[in-house]
Amino acid sequence: MFSYVDPSIYELLLDQGKIVTIGEDGRPSEDDIRPSTDRIHLLGPIPLPTMVDGREHTFRWYPFVRRTQHEQVLEIARRLRGTPDMNGLRDLLTSQMTVSSFLVYGAFEEAEVPLVRVHSCCMTGEIFGSLRCECGPQLEEAFRRIVDEGSGAIVYMASHEGRGIGLWAKGITYLLQDMGRDTYDANRDLNLPVDSRDFRDAAIVLLHFLHPPPRIRLLSNNPLKREDLTNHGIEIVGLERLVVGLTDHNLRYMHAKHAHGHATGDLPPASREDDEPKE
Numbered sequence: 001m002f003s004y005v006d007p008s009i010y011e012l013l014l015d016q017g018k019i020v021t022i023g024e025d026g027r028p029s030e031d032d033i034r035p036s037t038d039r040i041h042l043l044g045p046i047p048l049p050t051m052v053d054g055r056e057h058t059f060r061w062y063p064f065v066r067r068t069q070h071e072q073v074l075e076i077a078r079r080l081r082g083t084p085d086m087n088g089l090r091d092l093l094t095s096q097m098t099v100s101s102f103l104v105y106g107a108f109e110e111a112e113v114p115l116v117r118v119h120s121c122c123m124t125g126e127i128f129g130s131l132r133c134e135c136g137p138q139l140e141e142a143f144r145r146i147v148d149e150g151s152g153a154i155v156y157m158a159s160h161e162g163r164g165i166g167l168w169a170k171g172i173t174y175l176l177q178d179m180g181r182d183t184y185d186a187n188r189d190l191n192l193p194v195d196s197r198d199f200r201d202a203a204i205v206l207l208h209f210l211h212p213p214p215r216i217r218l219l220s221n222n223p224l225k226r227e228d229l230t231n232h233g234i235e236i237v238g239l240e241r242l243v244v245g246l247t248d249h250n251l252r253y254m255h256a257k258h259a260h261g262h263a264t265g266d267l268p269p270a271s272r273e274d275d276e277p278k279e
């Protein structure tokens with residue numbers, strides 16, 4: 001972020017086509033003639049050697065951010081040029097951008113109907129290895145399936161923690177769940193939507209990379225994700241089930257998801273006394 005105070009770096013990235021602005025239709029915008037429809041700033045590709053199933057595979061990483069958030073940071077950097085300004089510097093260092101990621105593998109762009117995982121950020125499941133949800137194993141399995149297939153992409157949505165309510169509220173819903181509420185009731189108890197995720201930005205980035213007609217196979221059990229992406233112009237040819245990471249700790253949560261239409265298939269009973277140990 002601080003490097004933007006030197007405008008030559010930003011200009012170099014623009015000249016090299018390493019930062020592009022894309023509109024609602026996924027098309028790049030050469031200049032700012034369509035500011036009302038420009039949505040996303042995309043950076044990359046950045047080669048990302050990644051360990052998948054014990055072997056190294058290189059994904060192409062594209063961080064992306066909403067244009068409005070990025071431009072706030074650019075504006076603060078502009079103010080700082082030439083005049084030392086402690087307030088501006090503090091603004092720059094504390095400015096927040098929610099940066100999501102698009103990870104591409106193989107000849108994704110050429111594939112007729114590529115495999116795609118749109119994955120919501122989950123710090124507890126993916127970083128801490130929490131067993132209260134299956135997000136960590138799902139993300140690992142998505143990487144594995146895409147590498148096995150030879151091409152595909154993962155859209156990793158950074159703003160989707162706790163199905164969109166954020167990490168703090170998610171912590172509270174865990175406490176409420178331990179008092180007997182299910183994962184959906186706990187959100188309602190907080191007067192929060194059961195699911196406040198918006199997949200429009202994911203759709204815009206997919207439209208940017210897919211050749212028309214934009215068709216994918218979606219690695220997901222979630223019919224709402226399918227519906228939302230479809231509403232934003234992506235044709236979902238098939239929903240490929242991704243049921244992994246079942247544990248004693250998340251079976252109640254998985255049953256609640258099943259009751260809300262997730263294609264989890266048959267699940268073992270959720271009550272602990274009925275459970276067999278999981279492998």
Ligand SMILES: [Zn+2]
Nearest residue numbers: 122125133135
């Ligand atoms: Zn999770």
